Amino acid sequence: MSEQLNRILVVDDEERIRRLLRMYLEKEGYEIEEAEDGETALRKALADDYGLIMLDLMLPGIDGIEVCNRLRQSKSTPVLMLTAKGEEVNRVQGFEVGADDYVVKPFSPREVIYRVKAIMRRSSATAYLSQENNSSNNIVFPNLIIEHDAHRVTASGHEISLTPKEYELLHFLASSPDKVFSREELLKDVWNYEFFGDLRTVDTHVKRLREKLNKVSPDSAAMITTVWGVGYKLEVPK
Structure with a gap:
């Protein structure tokens, strides 16, 4: 460390x-x-x-x-x-x-x-350091690019400043596009909480993430969709 x-x-x-x-x-x-x-x-x-x-x-x-x-x-x-x-x-x-x-x-x-x-x-230190990009670690959608080694997110050509937790949430959803995750799954896999978590933690971070993306790229923000009664997913535009 x-x-x-x-x-x-x-x-x-x-x-x-x-x-x-x-x-x-x-x-x-x-x-x-x-x-x-x-x-x-x-x-x-x-x-x-x-x-x-x-x-x-x-x-x-x-x-x-x-x-x-x-x-x-x-x-x-x-x-x-x-x-x-x-x-x-x-x-x-x-x-x-x-x-x-x-x-x-x-x-x-x-x-x-x-x-x-x-x-x-x-x-980890990689959350704060910009490193040489390894293209195999990049996640690329039409309006959203996630460069994992550099922890850099670009939406419609604009770089977005995210907290480490917002970044982790976005990267996790983007790594399994179109897959629905429950709030409980997100707490366990993104926050590593199995017994102390508050589900509103997930809702609030999703809201902040959408707001930041929406300021520069409404299309990117719209990719993070709510599946009512279940949870959230990152939906790839057809």
Whole structure:
């Protein structure tokens, strides 16, 4: 694991929570940095590179939603939200501004480590590095090109900036065109969750992916289709 991807920024205004998370994560070999407010978190996140940011939603000053929103304007660092029970509306807002997943307080060490590892597995160095393309790894449709080695997506000639999780979701669907996947299958295969997942995680990421594609290529966005009562598929234009 590269040094940057091994570093996690833990953002919470409660010292007790930060200390607890540091203890869990350092046992797993991660290097931890901390921030106790949104301004400090945003400054650190923009100035440095982390493998993951664990971000409390309810922060003094700039809250977690705004931190994530500003971060996404220039970076795709994975974000794991920390939320309290009853903050469902905030979780939805967090997904809408680009968070990758969430964990609910009070959390178990097992769940925290499971979710962190699942995100880190999907955020290898290739997610951030542009490499020489191997054409055999490219997926090409009439209005959509996915260059897997470079983690680059081009829709109708326009390059799209996706978070690591949005990219993984698109690549997974595109790798089996016209095959329908249930939300449960997508959680298991894209998020690596078999028992902690929330199905709305899938819906929100599909929505964000469509919105990003639609800005430059409505035809590409329309390829991601909902199969009512089942799930989603990437449909190839006939």
